[in-house]
Amino acid sequence: MYIWQREDWPTWHYNLDTLTETLSRVRYQQGILLGKMAHIGFDLRESAWMETLTQDVVHTSEIEGEILNPQQVRSSVARRLGIDHGGLVPSSHHVDGVVEMMLDATQNYHLPLTNGRLHAWHGALFPTGRSGLVTIPTGAWRTDENGPMQVVSGYYGREKVHYEAPPASVVPGEMERFLAWHASHGDQEPLIRAAIAHLWFVTIHPYADGNGRIARAIGDMALAHCENTPQRFYSLSSQILIQRKEYYDILEATQKGSMDITPWIRWFLDCLEAAIIAAEHTLQHILQRQKFWANNAHIPLNQRQQAMLQRLLEPGFEGKLTTSKWAKMAKCSQDTAHRDILDLMDKGLLRKSGSGGRSTSYLCSF
DSSP, rough: OGGGTTTTTTTTHHHHHHHHHHEEEHHHHHHHHHHHHHSSSHHHHHHHHHHHHHHHHHHHHHHHHHHHOOHHHHHHHHHHHHOOOSOOOOHHHHHHHHHHHHHHHTTTTTTTOOOHHHHHHHHHHHHHSEEEEEEEOSSOOOOOTOOOEEEESSSSTEEEEEEOOOOGGGGGHHHHHHHHHHHHOSSHHHHHHHHHHHHHHHOOOOSSSSSSHHHHHHHOOOHHHHHHHHHOOOOOOHHHHHTHHHHHHHHHHHTTOBOHHHHHHHHHHHHHHHHHHHHHHHHHHHHHHHHHHHHHTTSSOHHHHHHHHHHHHHHOOOOOOOOHHHHHHHHHHHHHHHHHHHHHTTSSSSSESSSSSSGGGEEEEO
16 A cells, blocks of 8 residues: 555654754754855855756756766856856756756745646656657646556566556646645744655656656755755755665655655655755865966966866866867867867976876866
8 A cells, every 4th residue: 555545645744753853953054054155255155056056957867867967057057047157068958947947946936836837847857748768748747548657667577666656537636735735834844844745746746757856846945945045055866866775765665654754754854964964065176166266367278278177177077187088078189188288287287197198187286
C-alpha cells in the first residue's frame, strides 16, 4: 500500500519534539550564512547568487541522469539576472527553460503557486514536447494511456517497481487539494512546510516527466519564502545529488509507509543543513577569484586570455587545462593557444602542472 491509498491520506503527521534540535541547527546555519552574505560586497554577493543558481540548475537535472553544460547554464543565469560576466556562451532552449523555472520559483516566491504556473514550468522544461525520444503532454497533467505512472529501475523485462503514483483520473483533484494547502501557509514551521511540499508533490507525480525537478523547485520556493529573499546562497539540489541513493531510498520508504513522515522531514533537514554548510566552500572560491582579479587588474590581457581565465576560475571546471583544450574552447589555433599560455606564465598568472610533454597542463597562480 502506498500512502496515497491510505484512508487518512493526506493527513501528514510528524513528531515535532524529535525534530526541534535539528530545526534549531538548520536555523542557526541559515543565520550564519545570511549574516556573512549581508556583509560582503554587492559584486561578491551577485557572484555567489549566480554560482548557486548555476549549481542548482545543473545538479537538479543531474539527479535525474540529465547532464547540462555548466557554462551554458552559467551564461543563461547571468543574462537573466543582468549580471556582467565574461565569457558568455549561447545556451540551448532546454537550458534556458530549466533556468527560467528555477528563477521564477525563487525570484517570485511570494506569488501563488497555481495550475497555470506549474504548467508553464513544465512547458519550459520540455520546450520540444519530448522527453528524450518520447512525445509527452507538456503543460498538462499526465494521462494513463500508456499504463500507470511508475518509478522503475532495472533492465527491460526485469524491472523493479519502486513506486506507483495515483491514477491520472484523480490528479486534478489531488493537485487542487495540494495547491489549496500551499496557499494557506498556516502556522507550520516554514522549513517543515518545505519538506512536506517537496514530498507531497512528488508523491502525486502529476506530470509525465519532470516531477522531481519541479518538486525540488517547489521546495526551493518554500525556502526562499522562509528566508524572505530571492537570492540563493546554497544549493539543496547539489547536496541531494551527493546523497542521491539516500534520497531515493527515503522517498520510497516514506511513500510505502504511514502518514507519520518524521523520518523524511529529519532527512530533508539534515540534507539542508549539509547544503548550507557546503555553501562556505562556494563563498571561499568566489572570494579567492575576486582577489585574483583585484591583484592582477593592472596586467594587460587579450580577450581570449580574459575569457579563458574566467572559465578556469569557475567552480567545477572540468579536467585539466592543456594547449589543445585552450585552442578548442577559445576557438583558435594551437599555436595561438600556446602563445597565450606562455604569455600568462611570463606574467605569473598561470603555472605548469604535470610532467611535461603532451601531459603538460596549467593552473591559475593564486
